[in-house]
Amino acid sequence: GHILKVNSVCFTTDGENVISVSDDGDTRIWNIVSGKCSVLRGQPNVLNHASISPNGHLLAVASENNCIEIWNLNNTKQNVIRSSLGRNATSLASFSYDGKYIAAVSTDKRISIHDLQTGDSIKTIQKNNNDIRSINFSSDGGKIISVEGNELHFWNIGTGDCSKHKFNDVNQIHNVIYSKDGKYIAFDYKGDYLYKAHLYWGKINTNNNSVDQLIYSFPSSDCFSLSSSGKYLVLSDDNAIRIYDTKFRKKT
Secondary structure, three states, X not given: XXXXXXXEEEEOOOOOEEEEEEOOOEEEEEEOXXXXXXXXXXXXXXXXXXXXXXXXXXXXXXXXXOEEEEEEOOOOEEEEEEOOOOOOOXXXXXXXXXXXXXEEEEOOOOEEEEEOOOOOEEEEEXXXXXXXXXXXXXXXXXXXXXXXXXXXXXXXOOOOOEEEEEOOXXXXXXXXXXXXXXXXXXXXXXXXXXXXXXXXXXXXXXXXXXXXXXXXXXXXXXXXXXXXXXXXXXXXEOOEEEEEEOOOOOEO
């Protein structure tokens, strides 16, 4: 396996493999059933984050040397997108729903958006005050939502304008996911006195891109994901995996 710290893991879209990236510079693909591992070796740098494209064909790896490695998982061919954020390392990468664009976050707290086909930078979003923990495109590709401290930031890609929603009773939001229809978000957070993160499912006010209401909260969770249909939320809590219907909050 990896000889240094693992920084990110993700499932392939078929659910058959797990991908891990590490400080050792290796990208490893693990088959869940057989346990066999294949290695993708690109430029010898610390790798910070891995993300799978919606169609499952491409893998983006954010690298310490201010670039994004794009791997075609069908033929393991590599392409490198050089970040437009100077010499700062890239800490996160995220695909748009249509697979045309990729967003990268730099360690100096800026977001750049690139054309996936050409690698050209089409937009750089201004420097932020806090570390960016998570980024996701809206389903229509017009907005990016980012997590910064106890705030959700809704960025209009065309204008660069930002709408912010702050949660005063929250210490740190960790991750956020848009529903495919763009109407809802799921995010997990820790309060000042909580050991584990709690998960919220909220409705977005499309007029001002804020969280209009928190529909309900779920038990504490270690990690979570949203089905592509937006109908189900899956979350883990210690040794249990729970699946909820997002409309009725029923366990399935």
